[in-house]
Amino acid sequence: MREFSESYLNRTREGMWDDSRRALEPLALESRDRILDVGCGTGELSRVLAAESPGDVIGCDADPGLLAAASEYVPTVAGDALRLPFPDDAFDLVVCQALLINLPDPAAAVAEFARVSTDLVAAVEPDNAAVEIDSSVDDEDRLERRARQAYLEGVDTDVTLGADTSEAFEAAELELLETRQYDHVRTVEPPYTESALAAARRKATGDGLADDRETMLAGELTEGEYDDLRGSWREMGRAVIEQMRDREYRREEVVPFYVTVGRVP
Numbered sequence: 001m002r003e004f005s006e007s008y009l010n011r012t013r014e015g016m017w018d019d020s021r022r023a024l025e026p027l028a029l030e031s032r033d034r035i036l037d038v039g040c041g042t043g044e045l046s047r048v049l050a051a052e053s054p055g056d057v058i059g060c061d062a063d064p065g066l067l068a069a070a071s072e073y074v075p076t077v078a079g080d081a082l083r084l085p086f087p088d089d090a091f092d093l094v095v096c097q098a099l100l101i102n103l104p105d106p107a108a109a110v111a112e113f114a115r116v117s118t119d120l121v122a123a124v125e126p127d128n129a130a131v132e133i134d135s136s137v138d139d140e141d142r143l144e145r146r147a148r149q150a151y152l153e154g155v156d157t158d159v160t161l162g163a164d165t166s167e168a169f170e171a172a173e174l175e176l177l178e179t180r181q182y183d184h185v186r187t188v189e190p191p192y193t194e195s196a197l198a199a200a201r202r203k204a205t206g207d208g209l210a211d212d213r214e215t216m217l218a219g220e221l222t223e224g225e226y227d228d229l230r231g232s233w234r235e236m237g238r239a240v241i242e243q244m245r246d247r248e249y250r251r252e253e254v255v256p257f258y259v260t261v262g263r264v265p
């Protein structure tokens, strides 16, 4: 199972769902009784569900360390998305966010969601091939594209699932209701947050890239190409930090997520 740190989830979900929750409308949160958030991680989506719904929300994840953070917002249960520790028909909405992109067989998970739902199943999944970056540091967009391409070539699950999540719903024999796009926009500008400063430091040390080294080398990238990329990456990180010192650094990242909703027949 792919592992995620609490700090990674906090950083990458920062501001998500703060500005608009329109893409969650098809989940009819206002009329739900019992909601399960599968692969809830630190509970970034669970807390939004709990705020928008009068129903009970439960978070479920295979990583007990992350569940400790999620339990600040909702009750949690440890469990595997492919063998949920709940009886049939225990919820009226089962939802996940950025879980299916990490599973080798997304349709099997969706079928398991359908087993424990009486009504709706939903998934909020990104298309990581379509991420857009606009940065005041010239090389940042080019290097991030290169790193992303190498990661996509090496990763063993479909992290570009996005709108194609509907195929997993069809394979699980759900009645497809709707797919809505939600662009998660993350902006870095002065005054810089602690997490923006930490992200810049991770660029300058190359630590962020090193986390994905193994995956990148599993694809077409050679060790030599990885070392060259890391060298340029660290240089770019130092340019980011310099611009931050002068309060000139600006970066906008748009990650397209797709909310797919289906009904249990």
Ligand SMILES: C[S@@+](CC[C@H](N)C(=O)[O-])C[C@H]1O[C@@H](n2cnc3c(N)ncnc32)[C@H](O)[C@@H]1O
Pocket (backbone or CB within 6 Å): 001, 002, 003, 004, 009, 013, 038, 039, 040, 041, 042, 043, 044, 045, 060, 061, 062, 063, 066, 079, 080, 081, 082, 096, 097, 098, 099, 102
């Ligand atoms: C990218 S994180 C997303 C977390 C959270 N939904 C969010 O959007 O912030 C993927 C999560 O799925 C969990 N996960 C991965 N495979 C799982 C499985 N088979 N069963 C349950 N949880 C799983 C991981 O532990 C992690 O918390």
